[in-house]
Amino acid sequence: SNAPLYFKRIPVLYDPVETDFVLKSVGFCQSDDVDVGMYMFMVEFYHLYILLRAAFLCFKTRNIHDAFSEGKHFRFAILSQCQIFMIGIPLLMFMGSNPEENLFVFVETCMTWLKDLTLLG
The missing domain is CATH 1.10.287 (Helix Hairpins)
Known part of the structure; x- marks a missing residue:
């Protein structure tokens, strides 16, 4: 049996002033077993x-x-x-x-x- 897919998002660009605010991110589906x-x-x-x-x-x-x-x-x-x-x-x-x-x-x-x-x- 395969593990279910989950969506993973990676921050690529942060706001220079508000460092916790993400301006751009990339996401993709992945699984641990596949x-x-x-x-x-x-x-x-x-x-x-x-x-x-x-x-x-x-x-x-x-x-x-x-x-x-x-x-x-x-x-x-x-x-x-x-x-x-x-x-x-x-x-x-x-x-x-x-x-x-x-x-x-x-x-x-x-x-x-x-x-x-x-x-x-």
């Missing part, structure tokens, strides 16, 4: 596994004639996906302890957008 880092690791590990499996299939079909294969296009898509992972995952790991959740969500959204754009483009 490890969000492990969840994100499993999701990104799954994505990486899919990319490596696709790269392996492209490698296996590299000698098929171009008229019957689109392996080159897949290789470019896989390469761009791997580049996004190589830049985005360490960036998300560094930002994981940052209480500014909006920036974390923005970077994660940009990663997803770039991954989808390279597949559709």
Whole structure:
């Protein structure tokens, strides 16, 4: 059983005159039992596994004639996906302890957008 979520608010900016008065704060839901880092690791590990499996299939079909294969296009898509992972995952790991959740969500959204754009483009 998972522990219920509770809302945690962190003060970011205090009033310079009234030091007990909070001007800006950031809040997010969390739980003591749920490890969000492990969840994100499993999701990104799954994505990486899919990319490596696709790269392996492209490698296996590299000698098929171009008229019957689109392996080159897949290789470019896989390469761009791997580049996004190589830049985005360490960036998300560094930002994981940052209480500014909006920036974390923005970077994660940009990663997803770039991954989808390279597949559709």
